[in-house]
Amino acid sequence: MTDTAILHIPEQDKPLNKKQKEFNILSDTIEALDRQIADLQQAYDEMLRRIPxxxxxxVREYQGYRADIVNLWDRTYEAEHFRKAYQTKLAFLITENAYDLIKNHALSDLKPVFNKYSPVDIDVLLEEERLREVSRIKDPAFLLESAYEPEPEVSFHELSEEEQQRIKAERREQRMDQRTREAQQAKTTKSVRSVYMELVKTFxxxxxxxxxxxxxxxxxMQRITKAYQANNLLDLLKLQMELEQTDRNGLENLNKNQLSYYNKILxxxxxxxxxxxxxxxxxxxxxxxxxxQHANSQVTVIAKFNTNINELKAEIKNIKKVYKHWLVxxxxxxxxxxxQIPNQPEDDSDE
Incomplete structure (x- = not known):
């Protein structure tokens, strides 16, 4: 955490002017952001430590029970209790769930089960999806539009024209934001170098x-070099004040140009x-x-992480009951x- 106490103009005999107030607000903002970033980093590190x-x-236990249910459906499909309408629904549930478990959770033992109910072999489907992904990534239009974006869950070229145009517009806007951030970073680096060089000349x-x-x-110089290597504008600014022999009690005497310069850096x-x-x-x-936008404190983040764990435990408890229930x-x-199978008319032929 950066110590910003020196960067605060005290209000004494007369009220602070606009630039002095801005100086204090910026200093307080930096101090608060510094604390919050450190707090959030601790939350992130704690989650990474606890995930394994x-x-x-x-997650493995829950997906294992899902696999058990797929195998139960497979055994039940051959039973005399179920006629065609129910078998159609079972086949749909088996292929949908088995495909997800194979593709996303590496449960390859389900491949033979999937292939029993699918007209296309699972390995063929997985290879087709891989090739679509490769083709999509190599598409110049896709590369142009998604330089800084994460991969969409659905292949871009499988979307409707309207949806493609919407995504392209969002990516253009986000790409412009990225360029703005990069320009700001370059500007910051230039300011760091400028302050650093001035300090080096003196010290x-x-x-x-x-x-x-x-x-x-x-x-x-050791302090200057450390701040420069860390790209720490705030520490360099403090050292700049030392160069000008400006202490906390003398900050209120900074002239307009000095305050403008410091406010710009802040x-x-x-x-x-x-x-x-x-x-x-x-x-x-x-x-x-x-x-x-809601990840604003370590307490909030860890509470959400713990909630996820407790919800997963509840889901495991429930899926175990469902499995036992469906044995009948x-x-x-x-x-x-x-x-009801999605996009398929209801079949009441077994009634």
Whole structure:
């Protein structure tokens, strides 16, 4: 965390002017962002640490029960209790669930089951999907429109023309935002270098003859170099103030040009920290499903992660009951009776 206490103008005999107030607001904002980013990073690290021990085993257990149900449906399909309408529904459920478990959860033992009910071999389907993905990635139009975007869940070229145009418009806007952020980053880096070079000119110890002063400048240069390597504008700004012999009590005497310069540097730091905050929020969202705009504290993030774990435990408990329930053919039939295959007319021929 960056110590920003020195970057605050105290209000004494007269009220602060607009630039002085802006200086304090920016300083406070940086301090708050710095704390929040550190807090969110701790939350992210804690989730990564807990996933192998707390989440992954539950996911494997749940998907294992799904596989057990697919195998139950497979055995039931051959039973005398079920006529054609129910068998059609079972075949649909078997192929839909088996495909997901094979493709997304590496349960390849279900391939023979899938192939019993699908006119196309599972390996052929998986290879076709892989080729579509390769073709989509190599498409120049796709590359042009999605330079900075994550892959969509559905192949771009399988979408309607209207949906394709909507996605392209979103990507153009997001690409422009990315370029703006890159320009801001370049601007920030330039400011860091500018402040750094000015400090080096003053504090470089090589030409200093006085040993005590040389030692002081050597220590100062170590601080300057550390801040520069970390791209830390705030620490460099503090050192800039030291160069100008500006302490906390003297900040109120900064002239208009000095304040404008410092406010410009602080604004750039706020922009950079905002980008860092958004980046960690989006990484958190990808893990626990919390909307990234709501990932504002370690407490909130870990609470959501714990909720996900508890919900998965409840789902495991429920799917175990469902499996046991469906071991009785009449109860499975009661589930299948109202079940409707998507985009297919209801068949009441068994009634």
């Amino acid at each position: 021990s707390d989440l992954d085993p539950l 470089h110890p090589d030409r200093e003859t006085d040993e005590a002063e040389k030692l002081r400048k050597t220590e100062t 604004k750039q730091q706020v922009e950079e920290l905002d980008q860092q905050k958004t980046a960690i929020q989006q990484k958190i969202s990808a893990i626990c499903g919390l909307p990234w 053919p009449s109860q499975l039939k009661a589930y299948l009776k109202p079940f």
